[in-house]
Amino acid sequence: MKNDGGDTVFSHATHVVDAGLKCRECHPKLYTNTRQHRAVTMAMMEQGQSCGACHDGKAAFSVKERCESCHQQ
Numbered sequence: 001m002k003n004d005g006g007d008t009v010f011s012h013a014t015h016v017v018d019a020g021l022k023c024r025e026c027h028p029k030l031y032t033n034t035r036q037h038r039a040v041t042m043a044m045m046e047q048g049q050s051c052g053a054c055h056d057g058k059a060a061f062s063v064k065e066r067c068e069s070c071h072q073q
């Protein structure tokens with residue numbers, strides 16, 4: 001995903017295989033597909049949208065830290 005914070009790459013393998021998440025935990029409520037991608041800001045993620053639904057410091061590391069885990073320089 002292209003954005004001002006440094007492009008992010010989302011990995012299905014990390015989430016489905018390593019973290020053991022079910023497709024339904026993300027589809028279709030949080031995400032549909034890349035063509036219909038709806039951009040969200042970090043502020044929206046801190047309110048629990050998109051990646052922030054899980055990356056809240058409880059289910060997974062928070063969107064307020066480890067910027068470089070999601071953003072490439």
Ligand code: HEC
Nearest residue numbers: 010015016021022023025026031032033034035036037038
């Ligand atoms: C942790 C959340 C998460 C899980 C779990 C997940 N996905 Fe996704 N999926 C995403 C995201 C994020 C995108 C990109 C959406 C966007 O760009 O708006 C995506 C996109 C897709 C797409 C569209 C690809 C494209 O090129 O348009 C398909 C198909 C898909 N996922 C299938 C699956 C299936 C099947 C599973 C279960 C095996 C699964 N996903 C599990 C988050 C997830």
Ligand code: HEC
Nearest residue numbers: 001003004005008039040041042051055063064066067070
């Ligand atoms: C869990 C992954 C994740 C973490 C951690 C994360 N980001 Fe992001 N960030 C994203 C994604 C994904 C997008 C693009 C969203 C979209 O296009 O829908 C984004 C977008 C952005 C944007 C552009 C939108 C906006 O809000 O202006 C900036 C700037 C940004 N991130 C900065 C940061 C900074 C600084 C940190 C660390 C404090 C951080 N990000 C941590 C995933 C993350």
Ligand code: HEC
Nearest residue numbers: 008009010014019025026050051053054059060061069070
């Ligand atoms: C349904 C919950 C969920 C959603 C939504 C989600 N993640 Fe995750 N993510 C996890 C879990 C659980 C882990 C593994 C635990 C951890 O690393 O804290 C993880 C781990 C990661 C990791 C670390 C991978 C590694 O190498 O260890 C990255 C990077 C990441 N997610 C990025 C994203 C981005 C970017 C988005 C949004 C596009 C996103 N995640 C949305 C649950 C989610």
